[in-house]
Amino acid sequence: MSEKIIEKNKGLVKADFGFWVGLYMDKFYDTFEQKKIIGNKCQECGAVFVPPRNICGICNIKLPLDQNWIDVSDEGILINYTRTAYKVTDRRARKAKKLNDIGMVQLEGSDTAIVYPLIDFKEDDLKTGMKVKVKWKDNPTGGPSDIEGFIKG
Numbered sequence: 162m163s164e165k166i167i168e169k170n171k172g173l174v175k176a177d178f179g180f181w182v183g184l185y186m187d188k189f190y191d192t193f194e195q196k197k198i199i200g201n202k203c204q205e206c207g208a209v210f211v212p213p214r215n216i217c218g219i220c221n222i223k224l225p226l227d228q229n230w231i232d233v234s235d236e237g238i239l240i241n242y243t244r245t246a247y248k249v250t251d252r253r254a255r256k257a258k259k260l261n262d263i264g265m266v267q268l269e270g271s272d273t274a275i276v277y278p279l280i281d282f283k284e285d286d287l288k289t290g291m292k293v294k295v296k297w298k299d300n301p302t303g304g305p306s307d308i309e310g311f312i313k314g
């Protein structure tokens with residue numbers, strides 16, 4: 162038996178919404194205002210999470226909100242990357258004039274990686290394991306876009 166699917170009115174639905182990132186991410190983004198990055202450390206295994214988590218994925222225990230926050234560097238290692246027409250923050254932007262480089266970066270002092278655009282790299286420049294550093298926005302306000310992306314370290 163086959164099922165026929167008829168697609169009608171293909172298009173985009175626009176919806177404005179705000180969402181709360183939670184207490185851990187709130188604390189994380191607050192420090193961006195001072196161009197600082199923090200992670201939280203598991204009291205059992207010592208793993209450092211950037212972005213922070215409320216449960217350690219290794220030990221499966223709760224990480225307290227009020228303890229074990231540590232500063233990490235705004236420099237790190239490019240773990241992986243991709244070149245795509247999509248933007249990190251806007252998946253509708255399919256027909257971008259230029260391709261964007263998006264990277265997973267493990268900051269020095271962290272055991273996990275964050276995903277941000279890679280800025281001003283030529284394709285041949287990009288290598289996993291290379292050093293990169295945060296490019297901060299001029300006037301950070303304590304939100305995810307305070308980090309514009311990563312540049313050569």
Ligand SMILES: [Zn+2]
Nearest residue numbers: 203206217220
């Ligand atoms: Zn742990």
